[in-house]
Amino acid sequence: MIDLRFSEAELEARRDHVVQFVRDQVEAAGVDGVVLGLSGGIDSTTVAYLAVEALGAERVHGLVLPARVSSDDNMSDAERVARDLEMSYDVIEVEPVVEALLAAYPEAEGDHLAVGNARARVRAVFNYLVANHDGRLVLGTGNRSEAAVGYFTKYGDGAVDCHPIGNLYKQQVRQLARALGAPEELVTKTPTAELWADQTDEDELGIDYDTLDAILVSHVDGPLSVAATARRLEVDPKTVEMVRGLYEASAHKRRAPPAPEPLE
């Protein structure tokens, strides 16, 4: 595919840039620190490392928020990140809240997408409970690859105050994570939203991240046509069109909700 990893000098510059971004966001908001959800996945791990580098561990708080479908391994990795970084964290079960939602609206029972998205939104509620109470910003963990295809829950993991790694493709997130000293097992683990049992990003999206990144950088974020991208990457044009379709269908997730134009 295409190697999107930065040169050593560029990586250093990117790292400094993102660290400074986090400092600037906190300073501009006049808050004391940040909170973020820790899933044991590489996106939240990377943002935790960046935040600690930017602000110091005492200004970063983690929330480990297990649901019924969360694996013990991921939850213990999430706690390990907080411990390694010497940042404070809480562990709060989200399932009782999800169960309360389903008790109030049993029609959604068994709808794994609606219930999975509700899990992501319950996590957002906890993030903002802490942010409001402690005077913190909620750090997003979304990267460019997920954002471009809308692979996040609107007002769930998408409900954040800023996106420190929002311009980085998944390959670049992994590279940055290594440079920051994140554990190698976390860098290479299979990405999963863990909104329902046995979910993985690449299975659900129907494409692997290296191919997705290559299509994004060539076509969606780059100058090449569908046909030229397919030729360059030696993929079926239908795969490029599929990514283009996800990008277009998820535009609503990347902008503020519209209101009618003012009447003349």
Ligand SMILES: Nc1ncnc2c1ncn2[C@@H]1O[C@H](COP(=O)(O)OP(=O)(O)OC[C@H]2O[C@@H]([n+]3cccc(C(=O)O)c3)[C@H](O)[C@@H]2O)[C@@H](O)[C@H]1O
């Ligand atoms: N054109 C349009 N203009 C304005 N709003 C529009 C719309 N189309 C749908 N909508 C609204 O958006 C809703 C659908 O969006 P949403 O609720 O997000 O739901 P949806 O996009 O269907 O599902 C979220 C996807 O993101 C994945 N995910 C979620 C969370 C974390 C991660 C991860 O990688 O960790 C991945 C999840 O597995 C699933 O594939 C609709 O119910 C409707 O309310």
Ligand SMILES: Nc1ncnc2c1ncn2[C@@H]1O[C@H](COP(=O)(O)OP(=O)(O)OP(=O)(O)O)[C@@H](O)[C@H]1O
């Ligand atoms: N069990 C959880 N506890 C706390 N936060 C969570 C949990 N599950 C998901 N999140 C939050 O939702 C975000 C989105 O999940 P996502 O899977 O895209 O990222 P990740 O788990 O950090 O990395 P990866 O995509 O490689 O799995 C996480 O980064 C984290 O902030």
Ligand SMILES: [Mg+2]
């Ligand atoms: Mg994950």
